[in-house]
Amino acid sequence: MKIFRVCPAPANTLDFWSYNKLFELSFSDQIRLLRRENLILPGGWAEVMGQLGFEVFETNYNDVYLQSGWARDNGSVDLIFKDNFLLEILIEQIRVFEPDIILFYAGGLMHVERAGRDEIRKAAPNAFYVGYWGDELPPKTTYSKYFGDLDYVFTSSER
Numbered sequence: 001m002k003i004f005r006v007c008p009a010p011a012n013t014l015d016f017w018s019y020n021k022l023f024e025l026s027f028s029d030q031i032r033l034l035r036r037e038n039l040i041l042p043g044g045w046a047e048v049m050g051q052l053g054f055e056v057f058e059t060n061y062n063d064v065y066l067q068s069g070w071a072r073d074n075g076s077v078d079l080i081f082k083d084n085f086l087l088e089i090l091i092e093q094i095r096v097f098e099p100d101i102i103l104f105y106a107g108g109l110m111h112v113e114r115a116g117r118d119e120i121r122k123a124a125p126n127a128f129y130v131g132y133w134g135d136e137l138p139p140k141t142t143y144s145k146y147f148g149d150l151d152y153v154f155t156s157s158e159r
Contacts, residue, residue, distance in 0.1 A: 002055045004099035004127075006090065007040050008107030009060035017065055027070040031058065034066070041106065057097045061090060062111045087116050091123045099124065104131045104150075110138070117149050133157060 016039060017023065022030050035043040039060070046056040060066050067089045071079050074096065079088045090112070094102065102124065104112060109131050112120070121129065129149065134156040137146055147153045 001053070001101065002057070002097060002099045003049060003101045003103055004094055004097055005045070005056060005058045005103045005105055006061050006108035006112055007058060007105045008111055009063035009066070010039055010041070013039050013060065013063055014065075023065060023069075025069075027066070027073045030066055030069055034060065057093065057099065059090070059093060061086060061108055084116075087112070087119060090116075091120055094120060094124050094127075099127055101128045101130060104129075106132055106134055109133055109146075114146065114149055121149065128152070130154070 013034075016034075016037060020033060022033060025033070031040065034040045035046065035058075037043065040046075040058050046058050049056050059070065064086070067086055068080050070093060071077050071089050074092075076089065076092050079085055079092060082088045102120065104117070117129070121127075129151045131147055131150045131153045132155070133147070133153060136157060137143065
């Protein structure tokens with residue numbers, strides 16, 4: 001079974017990129033370093049899921065450099081010039097990986113809002129859509145509006 005996990009990039013990611021010269025590395029090497037330094041939260045998740053027999057693709061959705069690196073490495077550089085390029089790259093990653101499960105982890109749900117997830121569902125209508133949320137909801141929304149498109153949601157919030 002294949003799991004595609006969408007994570008948020010922590011605020012200190014750009015400093016890490018500059019210090020470690022990740023710009024020069026392949027996407028897979030970038031991911032390896034980001035996992036090791038726990039900048040894909042939690043960094044050991046993919047390894048554990050692999051030990052359980054799952055094939056995992058992870059990315060930090062809002063990490064422009066990481067997503068652009070994937071586009072470069074996979075012949076999709078033209079996507080970088082689209083208006084909503086992060087979503088376009090994410091959709092292409094999903095098309096290429098063909099996941100059974102798409103997991104929006106924590107802030108990944110905040111960065112890929114409902115309209116974006118609706119576009120993703122068009123590209124992968126047969127995937128099972130899961131979210132993990134641990135914070136309060138953004139203002140002016142409800143749980144059904146925010147998570148209503150997902151097949152299952154795990155939460156550690158009070159409500």
